Amino acid sequence: MNEERIGVYVCHCGSNIAGTVAVEEVAQWAAKLPNVVVSRDYKFMCSSLGQELVEKDIKELGLTRVVVAACSPHMHERTFRATCERAGLNPFLFEMANIRELDSWATDDRAAATQKAKAMVSAAVRRVVYHQPLQLLPVKINPNTLIVGGGVAGITAALEIANAGYHVYLVEREPSIGGHMAQLDKTFPTLDCSACILTPKMVDVAQNKNITLLSWSQVEAVEGYVGNFTVTVRKKARYVNEEKCTGCGICIEKCPKKVIDEVFEAGLGYRKAIYRPFPQAVPKYPVIDTSNCIFFQRGKCKACQMFCPTDAIDFEQQDQILKLEVGNIILAIGYDTFDPRRIPQYGYGRLANVFTSLEFERMVNAAGPTGGRIVLRDGVTTPKSVAIIHCVGSRDKNYNEHCSRICCMYSLKFSHLLHERLPDAQVYEFYIDIRATAKRYEEFYHRVLEEGTRFIRGRVAEVTDAARMPGEEGKLIVQYEDTLIGKQRRLPVDMVILSLGMEARRDSREVAQIFGLGCEYNGFFIERHPKLDPVNTMTEGIQIAGACQGPMAIPEAVAQGAAAAARVLSLISQGTVMMEPVRAHIDADKCSGCRICNNLCPYNAIVFHEDRKVSEVITALCQGCGACVAACPSAAITGAHFTDEQVMAQIEGMLWDVQPQFAMTSMETR
């Protein structure tokens, strides 16, 4: 062990590290550490010149171990491993000390930062001595892909992968794909008809031979790892035989039971107990809603079955449990809108003519419940004045701190549509800031300004029907502060629209648990890197796309869907991926056969050999968490690259400057 020849390299990272840590001092100090034969500091270690320095030293000085003190291993560990490899040194004989993110950037106390950097370098030097040469493990990639969520992001990803010639399972929990985009009337700022641009893509999904569409289905469990996931999907009973159904819709026509459509029509319209959310639904097969179906509730009716020309109604149908083998997973589960009942002073649910933005989308849609007529809740009266309240549930410490990014623009779109349909109506927008930041957005804002919308800067305090002044009777009164003139005002209007913010799906944390992902405090999924890796997650082989990652508009969701697909395709085309060799191994000679480790393994990667009474780790299944290593009472399990020796040595190194309580070395205590 004592013959190792270590090279230590301390990076300045311009002034990022050198500004706080005395890098020259650390480098000079490290030169005196045991086994260190060379210690240098350099402006940018990750530059090709910095890397050449390491390569040259490995070759000329015969280094057997390398320590680089620079940024996070998540930034440049791979870079320097490759450097070592180029010079003929096994890449795992390298250790990185993160003296930037965890040190120089986290304090401005130069003395303390330098001391901490020394501790981290000394820990790395002591640890690296115990490193062993390791080889990356090749893992085969199953070319099938699972996509969860059939909104515009999921649809885009599915088509990209399917068109490249690989199979996709697209799982959607509603009866039809389409997501929120299918509910919208127009899209800002181009005023494209939302359905007109989305439905052709939905049809492509239905017709693509490489896509298995599983609507009215949910993922229940996921096992495995990148390249080899086994996914359990529950395909809920539709009570309609998909083989026989032609999608003619006679059953829907004949169904006597009408219920409020809370999902697609946002509670503004009705559907039948057997239904398709909308005429262009994909797949075209209807679904029976058993909680409202007269037959399922009272045992009589069967009108749909009676009239079905192809005998496709099957009241006996059961849920199916499918097991899918896939190599990659894309999550595109979308968002939920903020629940406006959480802000009671805005009166939603209490004051009839307060509408949500989604209700308004359905109302202005020619295919919606009112046939595109903008009317009050009574269904006949046309409003003469409309107030649109921005940032409902967004940019508010009481609800969500984040900006939902789309509400300004869709509110402007509402203004435009109101002017178009009701030229005499007065439209007011209550805003905090107008955020029109993408291509052609600002131009659209100016267009709406010129159309005559009144913009009032200020957050609305209350919407009420309690009239105090003449002219307020029978109206909704918006109580607000105009922050540009600094005055409290009241404005009577006929209709109020609440521009709801975007939130993570209410069950996003449950989904995250199924897939083993992390969530932000507000429930959105965490990407691998906010700038450089926005669609990857910490779990290899699982990508995220669209509004489940954070609030975004359609173009970004589409771009993310395509980006996630590109990531998946690159893995599929490689055929195999190289995995970190951080794996557990059981020394059969030391194993007492106690089987404590067997149940600890979350991947069932440990098998017990009854004949020899020893446990064994199946390397291909092991993911390297180390739970078994820590638990083994006989210390028979080694966790590669995180062995006891390595961590113990690292602890000693970290504490180089504090008085050791015993004059013992780590080897003696073990």
Added chain:
Amino acid sequence: MNDSYEPVIVGFLCNWCSYRAADLAGTSRLHYAPNMRPIRVMCSARVEPQFVLKALREGADGVLIAGCHPGECHYVDGNIKALRRYELLKRMLRQLGIEEERVQLVWAAASEGNVLADAVNRMTEQLRRLGPLRWRETVLGGDAQPEERAGEMMAKEV
């Protein structure tokens, strides 16, 4: 307590959540106490009680173990295993006369740089008030000879 006393904390940070939280804290230039010296482990479940005792015996005044939030563990439920082990370890530390604040377990997601920074600050402040651990006096009662072996044995048995 002497004004210049600064506690030293060894932090075991899991690779997927809390180490990234620490990275994020740095990237966001959240300044926090430089007293925590980080050791990366793949999962908080890898942290053996021996690691904690080793750090305390080597002169650390406290040990911070940080993992993913329950339900968000990269390895399904490694953090829960860490929690179970931590509860047992706490019982033993109490018997050794080591204050509860010296060994802490926190959850920090990859997006929660502030949570990790706050935990370090809070713990540093608590340890400043407690003062140095003084393993020899606290755990071995000053007479190092017989009990030294006892401490060692206990470390082995955890």
